[in-house]
Amino acid sequence: MSLQLIRPDINIDFVGKRYFFIAISTVINILAIVLLLTKGLNYGVDFVGGSVAQIEFTARTNSDAIRKALAPLDLGEVTVQDFGKAGQSFLARFQAVKNIGSIGPRLETALDKAYGPGIAKVVRVESVGAKVGSDLRRKGFFAVIFATLFMGGYIAFQFRHVSWSFGAGTVIALVHDVLVVMCALVISQYQFDLTTLAAVLTVIGYSVHDTVIVSDRIREDSAKRRREPLASIMNRAINETLSRTILTSGTAITVLISLLAFGGPILRPSAFTLLIGFITGTYSSIYIAGPVVLFWEGGSRRTRPASSRAA
Structure with missing residues (x-):
C-alpha cells in the first residue's frame, strides 16, 4: 500500500470557495496590469540595449x-x-x-x-544594440502569447470529449499566472532579461502540467459518475489529486527557495520568477481553470455517450 500524504477520501470544498478566490485573483490581475503600464518591468540589457x-x-x-x-x-x-x-x-x-x-x-x-x-x-x-534589444523584447512577448494559446488549444483538444471549455479555462489560468508573475517582478524590480523570460515560459509549461493532472482525473470521474453535477465531479477530482499536487509542487518550491537564498545574484531573478510561478500555477489549476469550466457549462453536468470517451 503506497504512502499517502493526504487521505484519498478527504473532501475539501474547493469549488464552493471559488468566488472568493476569483475576486482576489481579479484584484491581483488588475493591479498587475496597472503596474505594468505605470511602473513597468526592470528590463535588462537584452531587451533595451x-x-x-x-x-x-x-x-x-x-x-x-x-x-x-x-x-x-x-x-x-x-x-x-x-x-x-x-x-x-x-x-x-x-x-x-x-x-x-x-x-x-x-x-x-x-x-x-x-x-x-x-x-x-x-x-x-x-x-x-538598441534595435536588437527591441526585437528581442517583441519576440519574447510573442513567445509568451503563442505558448499560452498553444497550451490552451492542446488542453481543449485533449479533453474535447468532456468539454471544450477546458481549453478556455486553461488559457485564462495561464494568463492569470503570467500576470501574477509580472506583478511580482515589477514590485521586486528584479531584472527582466532572456533568462527571466525563459523562466516565465517554464511557468506556463508547469501550470499546464498541473492543470492536466486535475483535468485528467475529472475526465476519469466524469465517465464513472455520469449523473453527478460537474461541480461535484470537479471537487472530487481536485481532492483525489491533492496529495500528488502538494508533493510535486512542494518539492519544486523547496528547491527554488534554496536557489533563491543561496544561488547568488545571477540565478536570483529566474529562481524568484519560477517560485512565484509554481505557486500561482498550482493555485490557478484549482481556483481559476475549474471555475471557468463551471461558468462555461452553467454549473451543470454535460452528459455524453460512452462511445465518445477519450482514449
Missing part, C-alpha cells in the same frame, strides 16, 4: 561614488546597482559602446584614479 559591466571591489563603496568615478568617461546616463556582496559587487549600465573590447580597461583606469590601483576589477562587460 546598452552595455553592462560587473565590477568587483576589494573595499566597500556605494553607487554614488562609482557614478562619480565613471563620469569623466562620458558614457551617458550611468545606473549602478548592488550585485552580490553588499558594497563590493556592482552592475553598471550605460549606453552601448562601439568598441566593446576597450571599455573594460577604460573603466578600470577611471576606477583606479578614484579608488587607487587594484581596488576595483571589471569582471565582465556585455553590450546589446
Whole structure:
C-alpha cells in the first residue's frame, strides 16, 4: 500500500470557495496590469540595449561614488546597482559602446584614479544594440502569447470529449499566472532579461502540467459518475489529486527557495520568477481553470455517450 500524504477520501470544498478566490485573483490581475503600464518591468540589457559591466571591489563603496568615478568617461546616463556582496559587487549600465573590447580597461583606469590601483576589477562587460534589444523584447512577448494559446488549444483538444471549455479555462489560468508573475517582478524590480523570460515560459509549461493532472482525473470521474453535477465531479477530482499536487509542487518550491537564498545574484531573478510561478500555477489549476469550466457549462453536468470517451 503506497504512502499517502493526504487521505484519498478527504473532501475539501474547493469549488464552493471559488468566488472568493476569483475576486482576489481579479484584484491581483488588475493591479498587475496597472503596474505594468505605470511602473513597468526592470528590463535588462537584452531587451533595451546598452552595455553592462560587473565590477568587483576589494573595499566597500556605494553607487554614488562609482557614478562619480565613471563620469569623466562620458558614457551617458550611468545606473549602478548592488550585485552580490553588499558594497563590493556592482552592475553598471550605460549606453552601448562601439568598441566593446576597450571599455573594460577604460573603466578600470577611471576606477583606479578614484579608488587607487587594484581596488576595483571589471569582471565582465556585455553590450546589446538598441534595435536588437527591441526585437528581442517583441519576440519574447510573442513567445509568451503563442505558448499560452498553444497550451490552451492542446488542453481543449485533449479533453474535447468532456468539454471544450477546458481549453478556455486553461488559457485564462495561464494568463492569470503570467500576470501574477509580472506583478511580482515589477514590485521586486528584479531584472527582466532572456533568462527571466525563459523562466516565465517554464511557468506556463508547469501550470499546464498541473492543470492536466486535475483535468485528467475529472475526465476519469466524469465517465464513472455520469449523473453527478460537474461541480461535484470537479471537487472530487481536485481532492483525489491533492496529495500528488502538494508533493510535486512542494518539492519544486523547496528547491527554488534554496536557489533563491543561496544561488547568488545571477540565478536570483529566474529562481524568484519560477517560485512565484509554481505557486500561482498550482493555485490557478484549482481556483481559476475549474471555475471557468463551471461558468462555461452553467454549473451543470454535460452528459455524453460512452462511445465518445477519450482514449
